[in-house]
Amino acid sequence: MGLVAEFKIHCEALPLVEVAATVPEATLLLDLQFNHGNRPLFLVTVTGSQPAAIARALTHAFDVGEWTLVGQAGETRRYQVLPALSLEEQLGDHITNLAGLKGLATADAIIERIEVVADGWRQTGWFANRDAFRTFSSFWQRNAGFRLHRLTQDGESEPPGEGLTDRQREALRTAYEMGYYDIPRRATLEEIATDLDISASSVSERLRRAQTQLIQETVATTWPPLPD
Known part of the structure; x- marks a missing residue:
């Protein structure tokens, strides 16, 4: 079964981030049309501005070449945007592995939603498996x-972890992002504690309680019981 992930990419060099920063009251949803050479055409749906x-x-953004209003329904407007730069030109000074960026286009994944915000993109995507x-x-x-x-399995109505406290969720998320669960481990409890501004023993306790809660919500509820 596939996975559905909601995540944020922090990168101010991504397309149209300057536009989102200029009009922070607006919601910008982005569709990329990759069948337009090395400068994918953007369709941008805007509300709230x-x-x-x-x-x-749009007129003053450094990465916008031309733009056209192509539709409007109430407070929602849709724009067609021709980039001024290729993805390589736009991201080349910020991302060293451009070949890897191109490789993501062939991954077993479908990005279903892109919201442009002032410091990056918020995305929702479907991934064929954990490796993808x-x-x-x-x-x-x-x-x-x-x-x-x-991160949930495709088709799950209630994602695991709803029973976590805010502090447990924060500790788990920080530990994951810093590489505490990687093999080999890329972060220590002390480093996570410094990031959270608490003691290492408090981090350890929060992680243990959060992991216990997740086990109770997932593995422990398996029926029939797992064989000995």
């Missing part, structure tokens, strides 16, 4: 910033 503000932001997700997340961890918000 005055048309004049979006027009100014690991390839994707590892690339962005190495080349920019990657924060996982939710």
Whole structure:
């Protein structure tokens, strides 16, 4: 069964991030049309901002070549945007492994939603398996910033971890992002504690309690019981 992931890529060099930063009150949803050579055409759906503000932001953005309003329904507007730069030109000074970036396009994954924000992209995607997700997340961890918000199996109505406290969830997420669960381990409890501004013993306790909660919600509920 596939996986559904919600995550954020922290990279201010990504396309249209400047536009999102200029009009922070707007919600920008992005569709990439990759069948337009080395400069994929963007379709941008915008809500929550005055048309004049979006027009100014698009006109002055360094990575926008041409833009056209192609549709409007109530407060929602859709724009077609021709980039001024190829992805290589836009990201080349920020991402060292451009070949790896191109390789993500052939991964067993479908990015279903891209929201452009002031410091990167928030995305929701479907991944065929954990290896496909690991390839994707590892690339962005190495080349920019990657924060996982939710990872569930395709078709799950209630994701595991709903019983976690906010502090347990924060500790788990920080430990994961810093590489504590990688093999080999890339972070220590002390390093995670420094990031969270608490003691290492407190980190250890939060992680143990969070892991116990996750086991109770997943493995321990398996029926019939697992064989001895």
